[in-house]
Amino acid sequence: MSAETYSGVGIFGLLGLGLDESRHGHVKGGLEIGPGHRNRMGYVHGGVICTMIDFAACASGLHADVGEPARYAVTISLTTQFTRPVRAGRLTVEGRTISAGRSSFTAEAHVFDDAGERVAHGIGTFRWREGSQPASLTA
DSSP states (O other): OOGGGTTTOHHHHHHTOEEEEEETTEEEEEEEOOGGGBOTTSSBOHHHHHHHHHHHHHHTTOOOOTTSOOOOEEEEEEEEEEOOOOOSSEEEEEEEEEEEOSSEEEEEEEEEOTTSOEEEEEEEEEEEOTTOSOHHHHO
16 A cells, blocks of 8 residues: 555545555554635534544555555444544544454544644444455455
């Protein structure tokens, strides 16, 4: 999985959400807050932050090294908690896989503002598309 996997694709392109780092079980990404990310009160809309959490938690289980087949998954459940509002700057999101089985995995994600303060966090369960789970889990 590489940054090009997400750059400019679908919702990621609309939000300007990019992947900055990826390794097995961990990803980091982010976006620059713009007018299109804000609600009527001027804060970043919760849907933007939920999407960031969904993206990072899911992507943490999808890393594939060069030569490995691409991995894909769908979200089964996602729970999000908002901890503080944010209006401007850059939002960074980090995702980490917590546990993984043959067909699904659980992961968490945390969103931070420019000052490193947590804006939100969440946990999700994701189902790998048939044939795209890591080989170590199918043996």
